[in-house]
Amino acid sequence: MRLDKFLAQSDLGMRKRVRDYVKDGCVKVNGEVIWEPAIEINESSDVIEYLGKVIVYTGKVYYMFNKPAGCVTARKDAVNKTVFDYFDNENMNGIFHVGRLDKDTEGLLLLTNDGEFERKLMDPQNHVEKTYFFWALGSLDKEDIKQLEQGISLGKGKIQTAPSKIEVQKNGLYKEFEQEMASENLCNINQNYYNLPAVSGYLTISEGRNHQVKRMLKAVGCYVLYLKRVSIGALKLDDSLERGQYRHLALSEDECNEV
Template identity: 75%
Template structure:
Protein backbone atom coordinates (compact mmCIF):
# COMPACT_ATOMS: atom_id res chain seq x y z
CA UNK A 1 0.00 0.00 0.00
CA UNK A 2 3.07 2.24 0.22
CA UNK A 3 2.86 2.70 -3.56
CA UNK A 4 -0.43 4.59 -3.39
CA UNK A 5 -1.19 8.21 -2.57
CA UNK A 6 -3.76 8.19 0.27
CA UNK A 7 -5.62 11.17 -1.22
CA UNK A 8 -6.43 9.23 -4.40
CA UNK A 9 -7.48 5.91 -2.87
CA UNK A 10 -11.23 6.82 -2.70
CA UNK A 11 -12.11 4.04 -0.25
CA UNK A 12 -9.92 1.40 -1.90
CA UNK A 13 -8.45 -1.12 0.55
CA UNK A 14 -6.50 -4.37 0.37
CA UNK A 15 -8.22 -7.74 0.31
CA UNK A 16 -6.44 -9.71 2.99
CA UNK A 17 -2.89 -8.72 3.72
CA UNK A 18 0.72 -9.56 3.05
CA UNK A 19 3.47 -9.17 5.63
CA UNK A 20 6.02 -6.53 4.70
CA UNK A 21 8.58 -9.28 4.02
CA UNK A 22 6.13 -11.26 1.85
CA UNK A 23 5.50 -10.54 -1.82
CA UNK A 24 3.00 -11.63 -4.42
CA UNK A 25 -0.65 -11.37 -5.29
CA UNK A 26 -2.59 -8.70 -3.41
CA UNK A 27 -6.04 -7.59 -4.52
CA UNK A 28 -7.41 -4.09 -3.95
CA UNK A 29 -11.08 -3.14 -3.92
CA UNK A 30 -13.63 -0.64 -2.68
CA UNK A 31 -16.28 -3.39 -2.37
CA UNK A 32 -16.70 -4.79 1.14
CA UNK A 33 -18.83 -7.72 -0.03
CA UNK A 34 -16.13 -8.74 -2.53
CA UNK A 35 -13.51 -8.67 0.24
CA UNK A 36 -15.73 -10.63 2.62
CA UNK A 37 -16.42 -13.37 0.06
CA UNK A 38 -12.73 -13.80 -0.63
CA UNK A 39 -11.33 -13.65 2.88
CA UNK A 40 -13.92 -15.08 5.25
CA UNK A 41 -12.81 -18.55 6.44
CA UNK A 42 -16.32 -19.97 5.90
CA UNK A 43 -15.98 -19.28 2.17
CA UNK A 44 -13.00 -21.70 1.94
CA UNK A 45 -11.24 -19.69 -0.79
CA UNK A 46 -7.79 -21.19 -1.26
CA UNK A 47 -4.70 -19.01 -1.04
CA UNK A 48 -1.44 -20.59 -2.20
CA UNK A 49 2.02 -19.49 -1.14
CA UNK A 50 5.45 -20.44 -2.45
CA UNK A 51 8.10 -20.65 0.28
CA UNK A 52 11.74 -21.30 0.98
CA UNK A 53 12.45 -22.38 4.55
CA UNK A 54 15.33 -23.52 6.68
CA UNK A 55 14.65 -27.05 7.86
CA UNK A 56 13.00 -30.07 6.34
CA UNK A 57 9.51 -31.52 6.10
CA UNK A 58 9.27 -35.23 6.73
CA UNK A 59 6.11 -37.27 6.17
CA UNK A 60 4.87 -36.66 9.73
CA UNK A 61 5.29 -32.88 9.39
CA UNK A 62 3.42 -32.93 6.08
CA UNK A 63 0.56 -34.90 7.62
CA UNK A 64 0.32 -32.38 10.47
CA UNK A 65 0.02 -29.53 7.98
CA UNK A 66 -2.53 -31.43 5.89
CA UNK A 67 -4.68 -32.36 8.88
CA UNK A 68 -4.34 -29.09 10.81
CA UNK A 69 -1.64 -27.96 13.19
CA UNK A 70 -1.48 -25.94 16.40
CA UNK A 71 0.35 -22.68 15.70
CA UNK A 72 0.06 -20.92 19.03
CA UNK A 73 -0.79 -21.34 22.67
CA UNK A 74 -4.53 -21.09 23.18
CA UNK A 75 -5.31 -21.21 19.45
CA UNK A 76 -7.47 -23.77 17.77
CA UNK A 77 -6.14 -26.19 15.19
CA UNK A 78 -5.66 -24.68 11.73
CA UNK A 79 -7.91 -25.88 8.96
CA UNK A 80 -6.37 -28.61 6.81
CA UNK A 81 -3.84 -27.32 4.29
CA UNK A 82 -2.33 -28.67 1.11
CA UNK A 83 1.44 -29.00 1.01
CA UNK A 84 3.55 -29.70 -2.05
CA UNK A 85 7.29 -29.95 -1.51
CA UNK A 86 9.16 -28.58 -4.51
CA UNK A 87 12.83 -28.86 -3.52
CA UNK A 88 14.65 -30.15 -0.46
CA UNK A 89 18.28 -30.63 0.38
CA UNK A 90 21.16 -28.55 1.67
CA UNK A 91 21.48 -24.79 1.44
CA UNK A 92 24.77 -25.09 -0.45
CA UNK A 93 22.94 -26.93 -3.26
CA UNK A 94 20.09 -24.43 -3.62
CA UNK A 95 21.53 -21.05 -2.57
CA UNK A 96 21.64 -19.93 -6.23
CA UNK A 97 17.88 -20.65 -6.59
CA UNK A 98 16.77 -18.87 -3.45
CA UNK A 99 15.62 -15.28 -4.11
CA UNK A 100 17.21 -14.05 -0.88
CA UNK A 101 20.12 -11.66 -0.63
CA UNK A 102 21.22 -12.29 2.93
CA UNK A 103 20.45 -15.12 5.31
CA UNK A 104 21.66 -14.26 8.77
CA UNK A 105 20.63 -17.69 10.07
CA UNK A 106 23.18 -19.55 7.97
CA UNK A 107 26.85 -19.62 8.90
CA UNK A 108 28.58 -18.74 5.62
CA UNK A 109 31.32 -21.26 6.40
CA UNK A 110 28.89 -24.14 6.89
CA UNK A 111 26.38 -24.56 4.09
CA UNK A 112 25.06 -27.89 5.34
CA UNK A 113 21.86 -26.26 6.60
CA UNK A 114 18.80 -28.18 5.36
CA UNK A 115 16.34 -26.17 3.25
CA UNK A 116 12.99 -26.90 1.68
CA UNK A 117 10.80 -25.11 -0.82
CA UNK A 118 7.25 -25.75 -1.78
CA UNK A 119 3.68 -24.58 -1.97
CA UNK A 120 1.32 -24.31 0.99
CA UNK A 121 -2.38 -23.75 0.33
CA UNK A 122 -4.61 -22.51 3.14
CA UNK A 123 -8.25 -21.43 3.43
CA UNK A 124 -7.87 -19.21 6.48
CA UNK A 125 -6.02 -15.96 7.00
CA UNK A 126 -4.67 -15.89 10.53
CA UNK A 127 -1.87 -13.50 11.43
CA UNK A 128 1.42 -14.78 9.90
CA UNK A 129 -0.34 -18.11 9.38
CA UNK A 130 1.90 -19.69 6.74
CA UNK A 131 5.07 -18.80 8.64
CA UNK A 132 3.60 -20.06 11.90
CA UNK A 133 2.35 -23.30 10.36
CA UNK A 134 5.73 -24.08 8.87
CA UNK A 135 7.45 -23.12 12.13
CA UNK A 136 5.18 -25.53 14.02
CA UNK A 137 6.28 -28.19 11.51
CA UNK A 138 9.96 -27.45 12.22
CA UNK A 139 10.83 -24.94 9.48
CA UNK A 140 11.82 -21.28 9.48
CA UNK A 141 10.47 -19.36 6.47
CA UNK A 142 13.05 -17.12 4.77
CA UNK A 143 11.05 -16.29 1.63
CA UNK A 144 7.30 -16.18 1.06
CA UNK A 145 5.25 -15.27 -1.99
CA UNK A 146 1.47 -15.53 -2.48
CA UNK A 147 0.98 -17.03 -5.94
CA UNK A 148 -2.79 -17.48 -6.10
CA UNK A 149 -6.15 -16.67 -4.58
CA UNK A 150 -8.94 -19.01 -5.61
CA UNK A 151 -8.33 -19.80 -9.27
CA UNK A 152 -6.58 -16.48 -9.89
CA UNK A 153 -2.82 -16.83 -10.43
CA UNK A 154 -0.24 -14.12 -9.89
CA UNK A 155 0.67 -12.45 -13.18
CA UNK A 156 4.41 -13.20 -13.13
CA UNK A 157 4.97 -10.85 -16.08
CA UNK A 158 4.25 -7.85 -13.85
CA UNK A 159 7.07 -6.18 -11.97
CA UNK A 160 6.89 -5.97 -8.17
CA UNK A 161 4.75 -3.06 -7.04
CA UNK A 162 2.80 -2.78 -10.29
CA UNK A 163 -0.95 -3.10 -10.49
CA UNK A 164 -3.75 -3.42 -13.02
CA UNK A 165 -7.48 -4.05 -13.22
CA UNK A 166 -8.73 -7.63 -13.20
CA UNK A 167 -10.47 -8.90 -16.29
CA UNK A 168 -13.97 -10.42 -16.11
CA UNK A 169 -12.37 -13.83 -16.73
CA UNK A 170 -9.99 -13.31 -13.78
CA UNK A 171 -12.84 -12.24 -11.52
CA UNK A 172 -14.70 -15.45 -12.40
CA UNK A 173 -11.57 -17.46 -11.54
CA UNK A 174 -11.82 -16.16 -7.98
CA UNK A 175 -14.83 -18.43 -7.56
CA UNK A 176 -17.13 -15.90 -5.90
CA UNK A 177 -19.46 -15.00 -8.75
CA UNK A 178 -19.70 -11.78 -10.71
CA UNK A 179 -18.52 -8.59 -9.07
CA UNK A 180 -19.53 -5.17 -10.39
Protein backbone atom coordinates (compact mmCIF):
# COMPACT_ATOMS: atom_id res chain seq x y z
CA MET A 1 0.00 0.00 0.00
CA ARG A 2 1.17 3.55 -0.70
CA LEU A 3 2.24 5.48 2.37
CA ASP A 4 -0.07 8.43 1.69
CA LYS A 5 -3.03 6.10 1.25
CA PHE A 6 -2.19 4.36 4.54
CA LEU A 7 -2.05 7.69 6.38
CA ALA A 8 -5.30 8.95 4.85
CA GLN A 9 -7.11 5.75 5.75
CA SER A 10 -5.74 5.95 9.29
CA ASP A 11 -7.74 9.09 10.08
CA LEU A 12 -4.68 11.35 9.85
CA GLY A 13 -6.17 13.60 7.20
CA MET A 14 -7.09 13.76 3.54
CA ARG A 15 -4.60 12.52 0.94
CA LYS A 16 -3.35 15.99 0.00
CA ARG A 17 -2.70 16.92 3.63
CA VAL A 18 -0.87 13.73 4.57
CA ARG A 19 1.41 14.11 1.55
CA ASP A 20 2.50 17.44 3.02
CA TYR A 21 3.17 15.72 6.36
CA VAL A 22 5.54 13.32 4.61
CA LYS A 23 7.28 16.03 2.59
CA ASP A 24 7.78 18.01 5.81
CA GLY A 25 9.64 15.06 7.37
CA CYS A 26 6.97 14.29 9.93
CA VAL A 27 6.58 10.60 9.06
CA LYS A 28 8.86 7.66 9.81
CA VAL A 29 8.69 4.10 8.50
CA ASN A 30 10.48 1.56 10.70
CA GLY A 31 12.35 4.39 12.42
CA GLU A 32 13.53 6.09 9.22
CA VAL A 33 12.24 9.49 8.09
CA ILE A 34 10.50 9.13 4.72
CA TRP A 35 10.20 12.01 2.26
CA GLU A 36 8.28 10.35 -0.57
CA PRO A 37 4.48 9.95 -0.05
CA ALA A 38 4.14 7.37 -2.84
CA ILE A 39 6.49 4.71 -1.43
CA GLU A 40 5.02 1.26 -0.88
CA ILE A 41 4.70 0.05 2.71
CA ASN A 42 3.36 -3.09 4.35
CA GLU A 43 0.43 -1.99 6.48
CA SER A 44 0.52 -5.25 8.44
CA SER A 45 4.21 -5.35 9.46
CA ASP A 46 5.80 -1.91 8.99
CA VAL A 47 5.79 0.55 11.91
CA ILE A 48 4.54 3.95 10.78
CA GLU A 49 5.01 7.01 12.99
CA TYR A 50 3.73 10.56 12.71
CA LEU A 51 5.50 13.10 14.95
CA GLY A 52 6.78 10.21 17.05
CA LYS A 53 3.39 8.56 17.52
CA VAL A 54 2.74 5.11 16.07
CA ILE A 55 -0.18 5.21 13.62
CA VAL A 56 -2.78 2.47 13.90
CA TYR A 57 -4.27 1.50 10.56
CA THR A 58 -8.05 1.87 10.64
CA GLY A 59 -8.74 0.88 7.05
CA LYS A 60 -11.51 2.09 4.79
CA VAL A 61 -14.60 3.63 6.34
CA TYR A 62 -18.00 4.20 4.74
CA TYR A 63 -21.06 5.99 6.08
CA MET A 64 -24.60 6.23 4.71
CA PHE A 65 -26.19 9.50 5.85
CA ASN A 66 -29.77 10.69 5.45
CA LYS A 67 -29.08 14.37 4.91
CA PRO A 68 -31.82 16.72 6.13
CA ALA A 69 -32.68 19.97 4.40
CA GLY A 70 -31.09 23.09 5.85
CA CYS A 71 -27.51 21.87 6.21
CA VAL A 72 -24.71 22.27 3.71
CA THR A 73 -22.45 19.59 2.27
CA ALA A 74 -19.17 20.93 3.63
CA ARG A 75 -16.76 20.31 6.48
CA LYS A 76 -17.05 23.83 7.90
CA ASP A 77 -19.36 26.78 7.30
CA ALA A 78 -19.44 30.12 9.09
CA VAL A 79 -23.21 30.43 8.83
CA ASN A 80 -24.90 27.08 8.25
CA LYS A 81 -24.89 23.72 9.96
CA THR A 82 -22.87 21.19 7.96
CA VAL A 83 -23.31 17.47 7.36
CA PHE A 84 -20.21 16.83 9.51
CA ASP A 85 -21.96 18.40 12.51
CA TYR A 86 -24.10 15.25 12.68
CA PHE A 87 -21.03 13.05 13.30
CA ASP A 88 -19.95 14.41 16.69
CA ASN A 89 -19.44 10.92 18.07
CA GLU A 90 -17.14 9.79 15.25
CA ASN A 91 -13.52 10.49 14.35
CA MET A 92 -13.96 12.18 10.99
CA ASN A 93 -10.29 12.91 10.24
CA GLY A 94 -9.63 11.86 6.67
CA ILE A 95 -13.35 11.38 5.95
CA PHE A 96 -14.90 13.33 3.08
CA HIS A 97 -18.31 13.49 1.42
CA VAL A 98 -18.84 11.72 -1.90
CA GLY A 99 -20.30 14.39 -4.17
CA ARG A 100 -22.72 16.82 -2.59
CA LEU A 101 -26.36 17.74 -2.13
CA ASP A 102 -27.83 21.24 -2.21
CA LYS A 103 -28.69 22.86 1.10
CA ASP A 104 -32.44 22.29 0.60
CA THR A 105 -32.09 18.77 -0.84
CA GLU A 106 -32.52 15.76 1.43
CA GLY A 107 -31.55 12.14 1.23
CA LEU A 108 -28.67 9.81 0.51
CA LEU A 109 -25.17 11.17 1.05
CA LEU A 110 -22.12 8.93 1.36
CA LEU A 111 -18.99 9.75 3.35
CA THR A 112 -15.73 7.80 3.23
CA ASN A 113 -11.94 7.91 3.32
CA ASP A 114 -11.75 5.73 0.19
CA GLY A 115 -10.73 7.87 -2.77
CA GLU A 116 -11.12 5.02 -5.24
CA PHE A 117 -14.69 4.47 -4.10
CA GLU A 118 -15.42 8.18 -4.57
CA ARG A 119 -13.93 8.23 -8.07
CA LYS A 120 -15.88 5.13 -9.04
CA LEU A 121 -19.12 6.84 -8.07
CA MET A 122 -18.43 10.38 -9.22
CA ASP A 123 -16.37 9.99 -12.41
CA PRO A 124 -18.70 11.12 -15.26
CA GLN A 125 -17.26 8.42 -17.50
CA ASN A 126 -18.71 5.73 -15.22
CA HIS A 127 -22.28 7.00 -15.70
CA VAL A 128 -23.37 5.94 -12.21
CA GLU A 129 -27.11 6.54 -11.91
CA LYS A 130 -28.55 8.72 -9.15
CA THR A 131 -32.28 8.71 -8.45
CA TYR A 132 -34.22 11.59 -6.88
CA PHE A 133 -37.79 11.83 -5.62
CA PHE A 134 -39.47 15.19 -6.21
CA TRP A 135 -42.58 17.25 -5.66
CA ALA A 136 -42.99 20.14 -8.09
CA LEU A 137 -45.48 22.75 -9.20
CA GLY A 138 -46.51 22.04 -12.77
CA SER A 139 -47.44 18.96 -14.75
CA LEU A 140 -45.69 16.42 -16.93
CA ASP A 141 -47.32 15.15 -20.11
CA LYS A 142 -46.01 12.57 -22.54
CA GLU A 143 -44.02 15.14 -24.51
CA ASP A 144 -42.35 16.52 -21.37
CA ILE A 145 -41.40 13.01 -20.29
CA LYS A 146 -40.01 12.26 -23.74
CA GLN A 147 -37.83 15.39 -23.63
CA LEU A 148 -36.46 14.53 -20.20
CA GLU A 149 -35.75 10.94 -21.16
CA GLN A 150 -34.03 11.82 -24.44
CA GLY A 151 -32.00 14.71 -22.98
CA ILE A 152 -32.87 18.35 -22.65
CA SER A 153 -31.10 21.70 -22.97
CA LEU A 154 -30.66 23.56 -19.67
CA GLY A 155 -30.31 26.92 -21.36
CA LYS A 156 -29.11 28.70 -24.46
CA GLY A 157 -25.67 27.48 -25.45
CA LYS A 158 -25.74 24.68 -22.87
CA ILE A 159 -24.88 21.10 -23.78
CA GLN A 160 -27.94 18.86 -23.76
CA THR A 161 -28.25 16.53 -20.79
CA ALA A 162 -27.64 12.82 -21.15
CA PRO A 163 -30.71 10.57 -21.42
CA SER A 164 -32.53 10.09 -18.12
CA LYS A 165 -35.33 8.00 -16.68
CA ILE A 166 -38.50 9.43 -15.17
CA GLU A 167 -41.35 7.78 -13.36
CA VAL A 168 -44.34 10.03 -12.65
CA GLN A 169 -46.14 9.13 -9.43
CA LYS A 170 -48.92 11.68 -9.18
CA ASN A 171 -50.33 14.46 -11.37
CA GLY A 172 -53.10 16.71 -10.07
CA LEU A 173 -53.77 19.87 -8.09
CA TYR A 174 -51.56 21.05 -5.27
CA LYS A 175 -54.48 21.01 -2.80
CA GLU A 176 -55.02 17.29 -3.43
CA PHE A 177 -51.52 16.50 -2.20
CA GLU A 178 -51.05 19.06 0.60
CA GLN A 179 -51.16 16.51 3.42
CA GLU A 180 -48.85 14.15 1.58
CA MET A 181 -46.35 16.95 0.97
CA ALA A 182 -46.53 17.97 4.63
CA SER A 183 -45.55 14.43 5.62
CA GLU A 184 -42.32 14.98 3.68
CA ASN A 185 -41.61 17.97 5.93
CA LEU A 186 -42.13 20.35 3.03
CA CYS A 187 -41.42 23.75 4.52
CA ASN A 188 -43.00 25.99 1.87
CA ILE A 189 -46.64 24.88 1.98
CA ASN A 190 -48.46 27.84 0.45
CA GLN A 191 -52.21 28.43 0.12
CA ASN A 192 -51.57 30.47 -3.03
CA TYR A 193 -50.60 27.19 -4.71
CA TYR A 194 -53.83 25.34 -3.89
CA ASN A 195 -55.39 25.46 -7.36
CA LEU A 196 -52.13 25.06 -9.25
CA PRO A 197 -51.07 21.77 -10.85
CA ALA A 198 -48.56 19.67 -8.96
CA VAL A 199 -46.62 16.53 -9.81
CA SER A 200 -44.43 14.00 -8.02
CA GLY A 201 -42.12 11.32 -9.30
CA TYR A 202 -38.63 9.87 -9.58
CA LEU A 203 -35.95 11.24 -11.90
CA THR A 204 -32.80 9.22 -12.55
CA ILE A 205 -29.73 10.90 -14.03
CA SER A 206 -26.18 9.77 -14.74
CA GLU A 207 -24.50 13.17 -14.61
CA GLY A 208 -23.77 15.65 -11.84
CA ARG A 209 -24.30 19.14 -13.19
CA ASN A 210 -25.03 22.01 -10.83
CA HIS A 211 -28.69 21.87 -9.65
CA GLN A 212 -29.32 19.49 -12.54
CA VAL A 213 -32.61 17.91 -11.43
CA LYS A 214 -34.18 21.28 -10.63
CA ARG A 215 -32.99 22.74 -13.92
CA MET A 216 -34.20 19.78 -15.95
CA LEU A 217 -37.67 19.98 -14.46
CA LYS A 218 -37.74 23.74 -14.83
CA ALA A 219 -36.96 23.31 -18.54
CA VAL A 220 -40.32 21.53 -18.92
CA GLY A 221 -42.22 24.03 -16.77
CA CYS A 222 -41.99 22.41 -13.34
CA TYR A 223 -40.80 24.24 -10.22
CA VAL A 224 -39.31 21.87 -7.61
CA LEU A 225 -40.68 22.24 -4.09
CA TYR A 226 -39.05 19.17 -2.53
CA LEU A 227 -36.12 17.01 -3.59
CA LYS A 228 -34.68 13.88 -2.03
CA ARG A 229 -31.94 11.59 -3.36
CA VAL A 230 -32.96 7.99 -2.79
CA SER A 231 -30.18 6.00 -4.49
CA ILE A 232 -26.69 6.10 -5.98
CA GLY A 233 -25.99 3.15 -8.22
CA ALA A 234 -26.93 0.00 -6.29
CA LEU A 235 -26.86 1.82 -2.93
CA LYS A 236 -30.35 2.75 -1.72
CA LEU A 237 -31.13 5.00 1.21
CA ASP A 238 -31.96 2.90 4.26
CA ASP A 239 -35.64 3.52 5.06
CA SER A 240 -34.94 3.07 8.76
CA LEU A 241 -32.67 6.13 8.85
CA GLU A 242 -34.43 9.26 10.06
CA ARG A 243 -33.34 12.65 8.76
CA GLY A 244 -29.94 13.45 10.25
CA GLN A 245 -29.13 9.82 11.08
CA TYR A 246 -26.33 7.69 9.63
CA ARG A 247 -24.98 4.17 9.73
CA HIS A 248 -21.76 2.39 8.80
CA LEU A 249 -21.48 0.52 5.54
CA ALA A 250 -19.30 -2.56 5.90
CA LEU A 251 -16.94 -3.64 3.12
CA SER A 252 -18.66 -7.03 3.14
CA GLU A 253 -21.98 -5.48 2.14
CA ASP A 254 -22.90 -6.49 -1.39
CA GLU A 255 -24.21 -3.01 -2.12
CA CYS A 256 -20.71 -1.52 -1.67
CA ASN A 257 -19.19 -3.92 -4.13
CA GLU A 258 -21.94 -3.58 -6.72
CA VAL A 259 -21.84 0.20 -7.09
